[in-house]
Amino acid sequence: MDAGERRRLQLDEQSQRYLATAFAVAVSLISLWVAFSSNRTQERLLAASVWPMLEYGTGNRDEDGRDMISLEIGNNGSGPARLRGVEVFYGKERVHNSIDLLKRCCQLAAGTPIQTITSGTRGRVLKAGDTVQFMRLPKESNNADLWKNFNTERFKIEVHACYCSVLDDCWTLVSTRTDPEPVRSCPALAVEEEWDG
Numbered sequence: 001m002d003a004g005e006r007r008r009l010q011l012d013e014q015s016q017r018y019l020a021t022a023f024a025v026a027v028s029l030i031s032l033w034v035a036f037s038s039n040r041t042q043e044r045l046l047a048a049s050v051w052p053m054l055e056y057g058t059g060n061r062d063e064d065g066r067d068m069i070s071l072e073i074g075n076n077g078s079g080p081a082r083l084r085g086v087e088v089f090y091g092k093e094r095v096h097n098s099i100d101l102l103k104r105c106c107q108l109a110a111g112t113p114i115q116t117i118t119s120g121t122r123g124r125v126l127k128a129g130d131t132v133q134f135m136r137l138p139k140e141s142n143n144a145d146l147w148k149n150f151n152t153e154r155f156k157i158e159v160h161a162c163y164c165s166v167l168d169d170c171w172t173l174v175s176t177r178t179d180p181e182p183v184r185s186c187p188a189l190a191v192e193e194e195w196d197g
Contacts (some may be wrong), residue, residue: 051077051078051079051165051169052075052077052078052079052080052081052126052128052163052164052165052171053075053076053077053078053081053180054073054074054075054076054077054081054126054161054163054171054173054180055073055074055076055173056071056072056073056159056161056173056175057072057073057074058070058071058072058154058155058157059072060151060154062136066138066139066140067138067139067140067147068136068137068138068139069136069137069139069147069150069151069154070133070135070136070137071088071133071134071135071136071154071157071159072131072132072133072134073086073121073126073131073132073134073159073161073173074126074129074130074131074132075126075127075128075129075130075131076128076129077128078128079128079165079166080125080126080127080128080165080166081125081126081163081164081165082124082125082163082164082165082166083121083122083123083124083125083126083161083162083163084162084163084164084170084186085121085122085161085162085186085187085188085189085193085194086121086122086134086159086160086161086194086195087159087160087161087189087193087194087195088101088134088157088158088159088195089157089158089159089160090104090105090153090156090157090158091104091105091156092158094193095195096192096194096195096196097118097195097196097197098116098118098135098137098197099114099116101135101157102114102116102137102146102150105149105150105153105154105156105157106146106149106150106153107149108146112143112146114137114142114143114146115137115138115141115142116135116136116137117133117135117136117137117138118134118135118136118197119132119133119134119135119197120134120195120196120197121134121161121194121195122194134195134197135197137150157175158174158175158176159173159174159175160172160173160174160175161173162183162186162187163186164185164186168185169182170182170183170184170185170186171183172186
């Protein structure tokens with residue numbers, strides 16, 4: 001074997017080593033990409049399995065068919081929703097509680113006896129399928145004209161709610177919009193800004 005052949009064999013062996021190294025690097029990169037993609041898919045599946053979806057609703061009958069106006073927030077998602085703040089507006093003005101709301105919407109006079117059933121929302125956790133009725137106005141124990149007015153005016157109420165999943169993904173619900181808006185975090189609301197029942 002002459003020197004030229006030896007040199008050619010050495011170059012062939014060196015080329016084979018480079019090829020083997022390049023192949024190993026390519027396999028490693030593909031494995032890394034598959035692992036990253038799989039991890040991302042797992043994160044998305046986890047987020048979907050605990051995804052809350054709040055919706056606002058109003059009705060004028062209870063489960064037993066009685067005349068009862070209700071304002072409620074329900075979780076129609078697949079995971080729990082941690083309420084971070086709920087604000088209620090009538091005519092673009094914030095209302096703090098049911099008395100304030102009825103004064104603004106329905107000319108509730110001072111001293112008029114009323115019966116409302118209310119619930120606070122601060123710090124509530126709604127599991128999937130849960131609902132919180134934050135205000136109810138039964139017809140049978142209230143002035144008929146007040147109830148009738150509120151039954152019309154309830155459609156002018158706007159509700160804003162900020163909520164988070166157990167993974168700290170957060171959204172803001174605005175009842176006049178179709179979809180909640182993702183937010184980085186929920187703003188801290190002063191006590192006087194939140195619905196207090």
